[in-house]
Amino acid sequence: MTLRAAGASAIALLVAGCASTGGMVPAATTLPANRLVAERTLASAQVSAAAWPRTDWWTAFGDAQLNQLMDEAFADSPTLRIAAARARKALAAADQSKAALYPQINAALDISRQRFSETGLIPPPFAGSWATEHDLRATLDWEIDFWGKNRAGYERALGEARAAEVDAAAAKLALSVDIAHAYVALQRTFGQLDIARTTLGDRERIAALTRERNAAGIDSRLELKQAEGALPAMRVDIAALEETIALLRNQLSALVGQGPDRGLAIVPPRTEMPGGAALPTNVPAELLGRRPDLVALRERIESAQQGIAEAKAQFYPNVNLLMFIGLQSLSPSGFLTAASRVAGVGPAVTLPIFEGGRLRANLAQRDADFDIAVERYNATLIDALRDVVDQLASLKSLDEQRRQQAQALADASEAYDLALARYREGIGNYLQVLSAEAPLLIQRSRDVDLQSRQRLASVDLIRALGGGVDMPVVHAAAGSP
Numbered sequence: 094m095t096l097r098a099a100g101a102s103a104i105a106l107l108v109a110g111c112a113s114t115g116g117m118v119p120a121a122t123t124l125p126a127n128r129l130v131a132e133r134t135l136a137s138a139q140v141s142a143a144a145w146p147r148t149d150w151w152t153a154f155g156d157a158q159l160n161q162l163m164d165e166a167f168a169d170s171p172t173l174r175i176a177a178a179r180a181r182k183a184l185a186a187a188d189q190s191k192a193a194l195y196p197q198i199n200a201a202l203d204i205s206r207q208r209f210s211e212t213g214l215i216p217p218p219f220a221g222s223w224a225t226e227h228d229l230r231a232t233l234d235w236e237i238d239f240w241g242k243n244r245a246g247y248e249r250a251l252g253e254a255r256a257a258e259v260d261a262a263a264a265k266l267a268l269s270v271d272i273a274h275a276y277v278a279l280q281r282t283f284g285q286l287d288i289a290r291t292t293l294g295d296r297e298r299i300a301a302l303t304r305e306r307n308a309a310g311i312d313s314r315l316e317l318k319q320a321e322g323a324l325p326a327m328r329v330d331i332a333a334l335e336e337t338i339a340l341l342r343n344q345l346s347a348l349v350g351q352g353p354d355r356g357l358a359i360v361p362p363r364t365e366m367p368g369g370a371a372l373p374t375n376v377p378a379e380l381l382g383r384r385p386d387l388v389a390l391r392e393r394i395e396s397a398q399q400g401i402a403e404a405k406a407q408f409y410p411n412v413n414l415l416m417f418i419g420l421q422s423l424s425p426s427g428f429l430t431a432a433s434r435v436a437g438v439g440p441a442v443t444l445p446i447f448e449g450g451r452l453r454a455n456l457a458q459r460d461a462d463f464d465i466a467v468e469r470y471n472a473t474l475i476d477a478l479r480d481v482v483d484q485l486a487s488l489k490s491l492d493e494q495r496r497q498q499a500q501a502l503a504d505a506s507e508a509y510d511l512a513l514a515r516y517r518e519g520i521g522n523y524l525q526v527l528s529a530e531a532p533l534l535i536q537r538s539r540d541v542d543l544q545s546r547q548r549l550a551s552v553d554l555i556r557a558l559g560g561g562v563d564m565p566v567v568h569a570a571a572g573s574p
Contacts, residue, residue, distance in 0.1 A: 117453065119401065119460040121467035123394065124474055126377040144373040145383065146561035151273055153367040154548070158360065159276055162349050166268055169350030176264035183257035187250040193243040196235035196414075203228040219423060227428045230419025230435065237414060242406030245399045252396025256389045263385035266560040272348050273552045279341040280362035281545035286334040288537045292530075293327045295513075300324060302516070303523060316523040366544075367551050372485060373558065377478055383559030384477050390470040397463035404456040413441040477557065484554035491547045495540075502540050505533040 147153075151163055167173065204227055211221035238244055303320040306312040342356030349355065373379065381387050416438040422428040445452060512529035515521030555561070 117456050117460060119463040119467075121464040121471075123467055124471040126381055126474065144558075145379075146555040146558050148561040148563055150555045150561050151269060154273075154364040156276075156362055156364040158362065159273070159364060162272055162276065162345060162359075163269055165351065165355075166272055166349040167265065170268055170348070171350060172268055173261070173264055176261040180254070180257040180261045183250075183254040187247065187254040190243075190247040190250040193236065194238060194247060196233055198231065198233050200231045201229075224423045225425065226421070226423055227425060227433075228419065228421045229428075230417050230421070233414070233416040235414045237412045239412060240406040240409040242403055242409075242411075245402035245406060249396045249399035249403055252392050252399060256392035256396065259385050259389040259392060262562045263389065266385060266556065266562050268348065269560065270552060270556045272345065274549060275341055275344050275348060276362055277364065277545055277548045277552065279338065279345070279359070280364055280548075281541055282334055282337045282341060283361040284541035284544070285538060286331065286338065288534070288541065289327060289331045289334055292534060293324065293331065295530075296320070296323045296327060299513070299516075299523075299526060306519070311519060312523065319523060319527070364548060366547060372481075376481060376558075380477055380481070380559070381474070383562075384473075384557075385559065385562045386473055387470065387477060390466065390473055394463070394466045394470055397459070397466045400459045401456070401463055404452070404459040407455065408445060408452055410445075411443045413443075415439055415441055480557040481554070484550050484557050487550040488547065488554065491543060491550060495543050495547065498536070498540055498543055502533075502536040505529075505536040509533040 149160075149163075151159055204225065206223065206225050208223045209215040209219050209221065213220065236243065300317075300320040300323070303312055303317050307314065307317045339356075342359050343353050344356075345359060346353050346356035381391070418434075418436045420428060420433040421435045422430075422433040427433055509526075509529040512521060512525045516523065516526050
């Protein structure tokens with residue numbers, strides 16, 4: 094029998110003696126995007142090939158202050174720095190796993206003073222005496238990756254590093270959306286504050302008019318107290334709105350990574366509505382590569398697959414090649430001579446035969462990790478498409494609501510103006526003014542709220558479509574060894 098045949102036979106026997114995977118396989122499968130039927134739901138949506146969000150999507154709101162806040166947040170936010178550090182940590186872990194694919198060479202120098210046993214391995218004249226042992230050697234240790242265990246471990250860690258980098262991009266998107274939400278809320282509150290102050294001015298003028306009418310005997314003291322009592326109630330509303338503005342300014346300051354004084358410099362927002370909402374072409378399929386959460390989950394599925402391969406490789410023999418060369422002497426004078434040379438080489442093979450079910454349990458865990466990653470991906474994919482459709486439905490409804498609201502506000506304004514004119518001319522009473530004012534306030538407030546909801550729905554549609562995130566690529570650990 095040749096040496097090669099003998100080696101092959103030995104490996105075959107070793108493999109035959111290994112623990113068995115017993116047909117253990119994961120159960121989950123990824124959901125194809127084309128199975129999520131949405132043609133009828135999206136049939137009425139305006140479609141545009143250029144409708145995918147840009148990386149600087151917030152500039153479409155035309156507010157230089159908002160742009161500045163975004164720039165400050167990307168430069169100073171601790172949240173983004175934490176996400177970036179996590180990505181670097183995952184990448185370093187992948188580089189650490191990559192090192193297992195290469196031989197490890199180490200050098201060591203050992204000088205020790207010791208007494209040798211009289212009944213040990215060391216013969217006379219050193220037995221029973223003290224001597225100084227000098228040992229200098231270089232060692233090579235190489236785990237030969239026959240079954241791809243180390244390769245799979247590296248690919249698993251690299252998948253986690255890719256996912257961590259995408260998580261960092263997702264953190265940037267989440268931060269920008271949070272800033273936009275707070276900014277729109279601030280604009281809404283300033284709008285409500287303008288209405289409250291205008292209403293207070295109107296009520297102060299009506300109260301002055303009512304005093305004149307009371308003095309002239311036209312109105313009773315009842316109308317006077319009603320007019321004067323409406324003033325503190327409106328001042329309470331103004332104080333509450335000013336409190337909300339202060340809190341939102343503090344929130345924005347924290348989001349951009351600054352102290353509360355930064356919020357004091359934020360002036361009333363002047364954001365505009367972006368252009369009409371349009372749906373990108375082929376949303377279900379292209380959404381997979383646009384949404385950072387979906388991209389990160391796909392990377393984690395790949396990482397889980399490599400974890401399964403790594404766990405399966407542990408069922409097979411582990412082969413290490415060991416080699417050393419150096420100098421060893423009990424005498425300093427002869428330490429650096431050829432006579433002190435030592436060397437050795439040989440393989441070390443370990444074979445799992447009976448390990449109490451540890452390997453099968455480990456493989457079962459990796460299979461379960463894969464199933465969890467796949468089902469998380471499937472659930473997120475379903476929710477992502479629902480998210481897009483929800484925002485489109487909201488924008489469509491808000492367009493109609495604002496058209497109806499414009500007419501309602503015009504009618505309420507006209508009714509209030511007529512009631513106030515009749516009151517000033519002495520042919521109407523204060524009750525008519527109050528009756529006309531209440532719906533006007535409701536319509537003014539609703540108009541501001543609808544504008545705010547429309548802006549928020551636009552932001553949320555951008556978020557649902559992936560926010561224009563540039564998907565990162567792992568560089569440092571991605572090269573083939």
